[in-house]
Amino acid sequence: MGFLRVLIRNLLAGPSTDPFPFGETFTPKALRGRVVYDASRCTSCRACEQVCIGGAIRFDNTPEGRRFLLWHNTCTFCGLCAFYCPQDAITMTTDWHLSHAQEDKFKMVEHGLIPAAKCVACGADYVAVAPTAKAFAGYAPSAEEVESLRQCCPRCRRKQAAEIAAAKTKGLPS
């Protein structure tokens, strides 16, 4: 007699058809959808480019800076780039509305630019990537400290990071 219970439940529940595309649909929280890139967090280590299965990610050096390019039409949504990104600059969203007309084929791109800059300390040209977490070994940096390191070229950045670290850890047991 168990089937009667199922029958009554199904009669009360109504059709199980997903109303999409005429209505709302469900999206699992863990769905891997469109990739989003945040240039302000990127250290340009290029691990994402290395692990990308579909060859969707590319870095280019241009006069304006280092350009990040991801073509959604060859991205498999495997999530390796987001997994290997040490800075969480690449994240997967749950957005799966990617179907598009043919004329938009080459517009399905995620862009990002890490701007070129001049070092405030020595005046050298460099690409203003975010400081790595390694630069702040042993202490939690403030937003100003991160920003001041960002304005330095790699050589000056090392020096400044060491100076900040030395000042911060003064008097602490090594």
Add this chain to the structure above:
Amino acid sequence: MSLIRTLSSRSPWLYRINAGSCNGCDVELATTACIPRYDVERLGCQYCGSPRHADIVLITGPLTARVKDKVLRLFAEIPEPKVTVAVGICPISGGIFRESYAVCGPIDHYLPVDVNVPGCPPRPQAILEGVAKAIEIWKSRL
């Protein structure tokens, strides 16, 4: 003729071509059609077995060298007007098989593609969205 046009715009028939796909996208297409949860027939669509009955063509796979001629011959058999939907990243760009010696794609080098549904594989809702776009294009071509 206008009556036929009005009626046929409500019931585009779908036809699937597997151009060397790994079957991932084909499983999703079967899911979209056969499982009541997604039920593509609500849009008036129905899968048909013959290319000569088809209105909307769903192509999966990166167009391998082995099936290229067969796919092109099959595509030529489909009567105009037709709308082509590339399902999955393989027909759109070659996907992970791009630049392989055994792959001739992307498919738009050979066939006129109208709608792309990227994904590896795309979820059934995304395919439904692509089919809905294809139906809009198809209505404009009737």
